[in-house]
Amino acid sequence: MADTRATTARRVLLIAGILLVAANLRGALTSVGPLLEMIRRSEGLSAGQAGLLSALPLLTFAVFSPQVTRLARLVGMERLTWYALLTLALGIVLRSVPVTGMLWAGTVLLGMSISVGNVLIPALLKRDFPDRVAPMTSLYSATMSVVGAIVSGLAVPLAGVLPGGWRTALGCVAGLALIAFAIWTPHALGRQARPVEPPSSATRTPWRSALAWQVTAYMGLQSFGFYIVLSWFPAIMNDNGTSEANSGWLMMLLQVLGVTMSASIPLVANKMRDQRLLATGGSLLSAAGYLGMLLAPGLAVLWVVVVGLASGICFVLALLFFTLRAEDSFGAAALSGMAQSIGYLFATTGPVLFGSLHDWTSSWSLPLTVLMTAALVQASIGLGAGRNLTVNQFV
Known part of the structure; x- marks a missing residue:
């Protein structure tokens, strides 16, 4: 006892x-x-x-x-x-x-x-x-x-x-x-x-694994979109008539919805045969939110809800892939290190590129189109990253 x-x-x-x-x-x-x-x-x-x-x-x-x-x-x-x-x-x-x-x-x-x-x-x-x-x-x-x-x-x-x-x-x-x-x-x-002493499987580098690169690409693309949204969605809403105070509240709503998804999605993902549907569906939901902000910015509340739910799904899946796609704790650490290294490096370009495109065109249309395209690429990557495999099974 x-x-x-x-x-x-x-x-x-x-x-x-x-x-x-x-x-x-x-x-x-x-x-x-x-x-x-x-x-x-x-x-x-x-x-x-x-x-x-x-x-x-x-x-x-x-x-x-x-x-x-x-x-x-x-x-x-x-x-x-x-x-x-x-x-x-x-x-x-x-x-x-x-x-x-x-x-x-x-x-x-x-x-x-x-x-x-x-x-x-x-x-x-x-x-x-x-x-x-x-x-x-x-x-x-x-x-x-x-x-x-x-x-x-x-x-x-x-x-x-x-x-x-x-x-x-x-x-x-x-x-x-x-x-x-x-x-x-x-x-x-x-x-x-x-x-x-790490197990022999830990000596295999994830950097040579196609599956590891798919997980890395998914992590990078979701971070790319997330940091653009945090940086620029308030400005887009302000330009379309939403006050600074209200855009601040809407961004808080977006993050709260993301927390809700972060808490629930792993429990759902754990009961599924694989995570391809969630990874691709969450990415397509993001693309739908960006398209809505492009075509009907007056409905900002709706698109904030859509993007908030989608960002929560994609973010927590990116974290979950580090453990689900690894055979052991050493593999999870190696995969996490690789994905976050490349992913965050790529993410730093997002807000800069988005802002530069806006300055160049004096419009939000091209930046939002690029953001939507990145979400569609992320959806296709999700079909690979969401498979029920581990890095050492698929090199």
Whole structure:
């Protein structure tokens, strides 16, 4: 009985730790957008520099994600996650320090730390919850999205009431990282946290697998569309008569709907023979929302609902593929690292390309057409990524 209680307590603590890690994967990023104009005025940044500041974490993900698997083999997944949480808190604090260059150095440091969580959580779920991957993915993705939305909503009010303004508002997020660091300590220092020799299957690189490239392309295309929507949908709605306040509320609705899908889709996907229908259907739903915004922008509420539901489906499927398409935790980490490296690198081009096309044509028609085309390509990729295979079965 005592052993059973101890095992249950360890499992509960592990779930709490994973969810706290997930809670730290977006907040440090989503808090910047609402405060960007304050940061620009305070730091004297140009529009281009402000855009680079927003894109810098994604670029860091692209560069650092492939290295995470190697580091995890050296020190263990639990201990690397523990180090990353402490480094995340440090990066958040440095970003808020009024010293020249710290805004940029802190942003790179927190981007590297978040890369570790992005890559290793799917691997931890594959290893520790092999029979509960779908519900745990639901919890982790929903936690990540909800906390990100809350932090984004609180950023401006906190900057208005706290001494230090935007710096203190950004720095507050470090507290959440330190809480996660404390909860993760028993896992980092426990016996299971020691490095282990990977199985022979882990020596096969996903970079030579066609299936891995399909998963990577799906991840990249859904991120490409998602970051364009976050960056430019408010401007499109404003140009078509929606007030700034109402477009803000509509973007919150879009994210809430995404959270709903993130919580439910893995449970549905787990009961299906494969995920081709969901992967392709979600992508086509995105394309329908973009087409609606192009042809009938006055119905913005409807298209926000459509795109919100579709983005939630596609996002959580991209995360789920890291575990479903891998044979073991090492494979999940390697696949996650590859997909997030290429995917986020590609995603950084989305908002820039979309805005440039608008500047060139003085219209939203061509940018939305390109976005819709990307969603249709994503739908075709989903037919491959959604098959019930693993990377080592299909090279």
